[in-house]
Structure formats: C-alpha cells, structure tokens
Amino acid sequence: MTNPCRRHFQRVTAAVAAAAVAPSVSMAGMNAYEQQLQQLNQVRRRLKQVQSEQGKAELKRTLIPAYAPYIEGVLFAGNGAQDDVLTTLMVWCIDAGFFANALDIGAYVLKHNLKMPDRFARTTGCLLAEEVANGALKVQKAGGDFPLYVLEQAQTITDAHDMPDEARAKLHLATGKAMLGMVDEQQLDGELLERAKTQLAKAIDLHGSCGGKKDLERVDRFLKKYAESKPTEPSTGTPTAN
Structure with missing residues (x-):
C-alpha cells in the first residue's frame, strides 16, 4: 500500500464509484466498494481472534492506513450514497485513536445522514x-x-x-x-x-x-x-x- 501509483489508482476509482451513485442509494455492487468491503470482512475475522481491546485497537491502527485512498476518494467526490465501509472505518478510527480522521469522515456521514450499522444504538x-x-x-x-x-x-x-x-x-x-x-x-x-x-x-x-x-x-x-x-x-x- 506504499506504492504511490497504487494509492492514486484506488483513490481515483473510489472517487469515480462514489460520484456515480445517487444519494440514499447503497454503494453495493460498485467494484471499488465491494473490494474494500471484502477486505473489511477479512479484518473482522482477524479481530474476532483478538481478545484484548487494546490489541484490537493496535491492529486497527496498523490496518486503517490501507483504506486511506478509498476514504479520500469518497469524501472528495461522494454524493452521499450509503456506504458501510465508510461508517465502519469512521468507528475504527475512533477505536484506534485517530480522532481527527474519524471527524473528517463523520462530517460527511452527518451531512448525508448515512445510516450506521444496526449494532450501534447511539446516533x-x-x-x-x-x-x-x-x-x-x-x-x-x-x-x-x-x-x-x-x-x-x-x-x-x-x-x-x-x-x-x-x-x-x-x-x-x-x-x-x-x-x-x-x-x-x-x-x-x-x-x-x-x-x-x-x-x-x-x-x-x-x-x-x-x-x-x-x-x-x-x-x-x-x-x-x-x-x-x-x-x-x-x-x-x-x-x-x-
């Protein structure tokens, strides 16, 4: 993920996908989104194997930077389509102590009234x-x-x-x-x-x-x-x- 060309490609494809989906419609089915969602699901399985909350936070700190190009692309060009990858990463940024990053995502989530996963009781x-x-x-x-x-x-x-x-x-x-x-x-x-x-x-x-x-x-x-x-x-x- 340190390859600048690779990061640029992911940023652009995320921006194109986010721009192509109308507000309130799910990003499901878009290749850039589905790839990130698949990776998140793999990470979730790894997280379930870690009992320590601090250990989970540390794992998230090491993995979140890999999703930065996707986040940047969506925040730059997104119209507010429902994006479970983005809302999940917002929470992970909080867990990892990346509060400024969480708020950057949060501003977009609040602006477009994206829904949080059902497991979150708070607004x-x-x-x-x-x-x-x-x-x-x-x-x-x-x-x-x-x-x-x-x-x-x-x-x-x-x-x-x-x-x-x-x-x-x-x-x-x-x-x-x-x-x-x-x-x-x-x-x-x-x-x-x-x-x-x-x-x-x-x-x-x-x-x-x-x-x-x-x-x-x-x-x-x-x-x-x-x-x-x-x-x-x-x-x-x-x-x-x-």
Missing part, C-alpha cells in the same frame, strides 16, 4: 461527540494534552444533532479542560480563560455531576488574578475652575 452525532470526549478525558486524566482543534471540530459538526445532555456535557468539559491546559500562569490570557469558563459552565449546566466544578473554580481564580494584574485606568475628572 452518529452522539457517538462522535461522546467518543471524542471520552478519548480526550482519558488523555487529560493521565496528565496529557489532547488537541483542542479536534474537540472544537467535534463540537462544530455535532452541534445541530440531538443527543443526551450528559454526552454533550462531556465534550464541553473536555474542551474546557483543553483550554485550561493551555493557560500560562505567568502570562494569563483573559480571552482564553473566558472561553474555558464558557465551556466548563456549559458542561456543568448540562450535567451537574460532570466533574468540572474544580476546573471552573481554578479558571475563576485565574480570572481574578488576571483582573488584578490589569493596570488601573487613570481618573479623568473635570478640572476645577479657579
């Missing part, structure tokens, strides 16, 4: 918002940094989609934490702090037990410190007549 918007948030919160809990732009993209593409308040609260919480993690205590950024406060307050409003209250208290302390560090404007009273 696509809820799945994307909650799983990205869960991934971010896991990284943050371990003391790591999660890309803010990924969280903001997740909010952007799922904002109009209905989901339980608790799921959306997780995404606001993770976003607020990401912003708070960017704060430089020696050079406070008032705008960044206000943005973090908005995210954390929204998370708490949606789900009071989301776990963001201590973070919000910390933001408020920073905002108070920031306000106190601002120079006081000199008084400009009217001169007194002699």
Whole structure:
C-alpha cells in the first residue's frame, strides 16, 4: 500500500464509484466498494481472534492506513450514497485513536445522514461527540494534552444533532479542560480563560455531576488574578475652575 501509483489508482476509482451513485442509494455492487468491503470482512475475522481491546485497537491502527485512498476518494467526490465501509472505518478510527480522521469522515456521514450499522444504538452525532470526549478525558486524566482543534471540530459538526445532555456535557468539559491546559500562569490570557469558563459552565449546566466544578473554580481564580494584574485606568475628572 506504499506504492504511490497504487494509492492514486484506488483513490481515483473510489472517487469515480462514489460520484456515480445517487444519494440514499447503497454503494453495493460498485467494484471499488465491494473490494474494500471484502477486505473489511477479512479484518473482522482477524479481530474476532483478538481478545484484548487494546490489541484490537493496535491492529486497527496498523490496518486503517490501507483504506486511506478509498476514504479520500469518497469524501472528495461522494454524493452521499450509503456506504458501510465508510461508517465502519469512521468507528475504527475512533477505536484506534485517530480522532481527527474519524471527524473528517463523520462530517460527511452527518451531512448525508448515512445510516450506521444496526449494532450501534447511539446516533452518529452522539457517538462522535461522546467518543471524542471520552478519548480526550482519558488523555487529560493521565496528565496529557489532547488537541483542542479536534474537540472544537467535534463540537462544530455535532452541534445541530440531538443527543443526551450528559454526552454533550462531556465534550464541553473536555474542551474546557483543553483550554485550561493551555493557560500560562505567568502570562494569563483573559480571552482564553473566558472561553474555558464558557465551556466548563456549559458542561456543568448540562450535567451537574460532570466533574468540572474544580476546573471552573481554578479558571475563576485565574480570572481574578488576571483582573488584578490589569493596570488601573487613570481618573479623568473635570478640572476645577479657579
């Protein structure tokens, strides 16, 4: 799959196939689609032999790049035909920790209202918002940094989609934490702090037990410190007549 010519051919054939199928019609029967679906089914059999969830995620991380040309072709030229390969790869990207890639696919899936496989009970918007948030919160809990732009993209593409308040609260919480993690205590950024406060307050409003209250208290302390560090404007009273 490292052969550039081969990757270009797969990208083009996927784009041609996706462009040829009307919205709401299945991609079934198109050669480019059927080939990818057959490969996915083979991989599923391999995954069933792996008991470890981490082991499955690692296997997906190694295999997903092989499907990149197909994904790129469909996203570039697709009209929104039902594509079980694409929806499956979106979920696999989440499982593998490729959240930015999952959201790129997710934006297309949501735009065209593609159906998820029956085994998924959550709506696509809820799945994307909650799983990205869960991934971010896991990284943050371990003391790591999660890309803010990924969280903001997740909010952007799922904002109009209905989901339980608790799921959306997780995404606001993770976003607020990401912003708070960017704060430089020696050079406070008032705008960044206000943005973090908005995210954390929204998370708490949606789900009071989301776990963001201590973070919000910390933001408020920073905002108070920031306000106190601002120079006081000199008084400009009217001169007194002699």
